[in-house]
Amino acid sequence: MTKKGIKELSEDEFRKLANPSYDLEKEQEEYKNNLLTSYRNIIDILKEYIDIKEEYYNIIALWIIGTYFHDRFPSYPFLFFNAQKGSGKSRTMNLITCLAKDGEMVNSLTEAVLFRTKGTLAIDEYEGVNRKGNENLRELLNSAYKRGTKVKRMKQKKTIEGIQHVVEAFEVYRPLVLANIWGMENVLGDRCIILILEKSNKKEITNLIEVFHEDEVTKETKKLLNKCSLCRCSFSAELYKNWNMYVKNNYTNYINNTNYTNYINYIEVFKTINLMDLNGRELELSFPLCLIAAEIDSNVLKKTTLTLKSIFHSKRVEELVEDIDVSLIDFVAQEPEPIFISVNRLTQRFKEFLNTNDEWINSRWMGRALKRLNLFKEKRRTGRGIEVILDIEKAQKKLKMFK
Numbered sequence: 560m561t562k563k564g565i566k567e568l569s570e571d572e573f574r575k576l577a578n579p580s581y582d583l584e585k586e587q588e589e590y591k592n593n594l595l596t597s598y599r600n601i602i603d604i605l606k607e608y609i610d611i612k613e614e615y616y617n618i619i620a621l622w623i624i625g626t627y628f629h630d631r632f633p634s635y636p637f638l639f640f641n642a643q644k645g646s647g648k649s650r651t652m653n654l655i656t657c658l659a660k661d662g663e664m665v666n667s668l669t670e671a672v673l674f675r676t677k678g679t680l681a682i683d684e685y686e687g688v689n690r691k692g693n694e695n696l697r698e699l700l701n702s703a704y705k706r707g708t709k710v711k712r713m714k715q716k717k718t719i720e721g722i723q724h725v726v727e728a729f730e731v732y733r734p735l736v737l738a739n740i741w742g743m744e745n746v747l748g749d750r751c752i753i754l755i756l757e758k759s760n761k762k763e764i765t766n767l768i769e770v771f772h773e774d775e776v777t778k779e780t781k782k783l784l785n786k787c788s789l790c791r792c793s794f795s796a797e798l799y800k801n802w803n804m805y806v807k808n809n810y811t812n813y814i815n816n817t818n819y820t821n822y823i824n825y826i827e828v829f830k831t832i833n834l835m836d837l838n839g840r841e842l843e844l845s846f847p848l849c850l851i852a853a854e855i856d857s858n859v860l861k862k863t864t865l866t867l868k869s870i871f872h873s874k875r876v877e878e879l880v881e882d883i884d885v886s887l888i889d890f891v892a893q894e895p896e897p898i899f900i901s902v903n904r905l906t907q908r909f910k911e912f913l914n915t916n917d918e919w920i921n922s923r924w925m926g927r928a929l930k931r932l933n934l935f936k937e938k939r940r941t942g943r944g945i946e947v948i949l950d951i952e953k954a955q956k957k958l959k960m961f962k
Contacts, residue, residue, distance in 0.1 A: 610759035636844035639751035681736035891954035
């Protein structure tokens with residue numbers, strides 16, 4: 560009720576009043592059937608043409624479906640393939656762009672192409688974007704996973720007074736697929752769901768000619784997804800608001816007042832998503848795919864959450880090994896007791912911990928790192944150099960954030 564006592568109508572209620580013959584339940588049932596058929600078709604098409612880990616088919620299929628609803632999500636993950644040579648990454652990306660909404664594949668990218676075109680964009684051989692001089696392009700890519708980032712450019716416009724320069728704004732937000740052999744740098748990698756492609760020896764798949772564009776099932780699937788995208792009964796901002804309410808209530812039940820309770824119980828969906836135990840960015844990337852999975856089937860949602868949890872856990876483990884700061888936190892967390900110990904001795908033991916003789920890891924680096932990470936309680940200067948008492952408890956708490 561509004562403050563004047565007049566009940567606000569939902570979109571569905573308004574449509575019913577505007578068109579008495581409108582059948583919401585029938586539209587929702589048709590939408591659900593089309594979505595399920597599309598999902599199954601995409602899985603079948605992927606399995607026919609590419610040989611990848613079984614759990615990847617589901618993730619890629621959901622991501623493709625999501626490109627048709629991309630504008631309804633506040634953010635959407637990039638899909639990144641870390642691929643061995645000869646692993647079929649180009650075929651995989653061609654297949655994805657064939658099935659996705661307005662898909663296109665490029666081997667090189669410029670700023671203008673990124674923000675002046677629309678639709679799903681696949682970038683093969685991503686290594687070139689990391690070259691010197693592409694800093695602005697990388698900055699735009701880092702922003703393209705979240706809605707709202709705009710690029711502004713000046714353009715000439717004819718007016719009665721003559722030629723004037725006016726500002727033209729472009730939306731950067733779009734679905735992106737990236738691939739390379741050497742891996743992804745950290746900042747952009749934090750916007751990606753990372754899948755590992757390996758070389759296949761299944762010739763009954765790898766020897767197929769890429770004619771999936773002409774397959775009738777491909778054409779029919781795209782028609783179904785385009786039809787689904789016209790249905791306004793899914794993926795509203797209200798779902799994100801209800802998730803936030805769920806979180807604020809410490810993951811307990813709350814009154815679900817969305818307009819979709821007649822066909823999906825989002826309390827159960829939120830409980831399933833919460834079981835992934837992901838952090839903020841990981842959850843943000845996973846949420847759209849989980850909502851799509853929930854629209855299809857509860858078992859698809861469960862399968863999706865297990866796969867995403869595994870993917871992000873593996874990424875955390877890899878980052879734990881690679882990130883020297885995390886390694887130092889791990890090292891301090893394993894110290895037996897908080898007593899004064901020389902920085903020189905700590906440095907030597909840390910190098911033994913890492914099994915490295917890198918010269919840049921010295922007492923000066925150690926002192927600065929301990930200060931930057933705030934990992935010591937006390938510090939004193941002696942005749943043998945600087946000694947510190949490590950904050951072991953703080954290191955143990957910090958480490959839980961990464962594991």
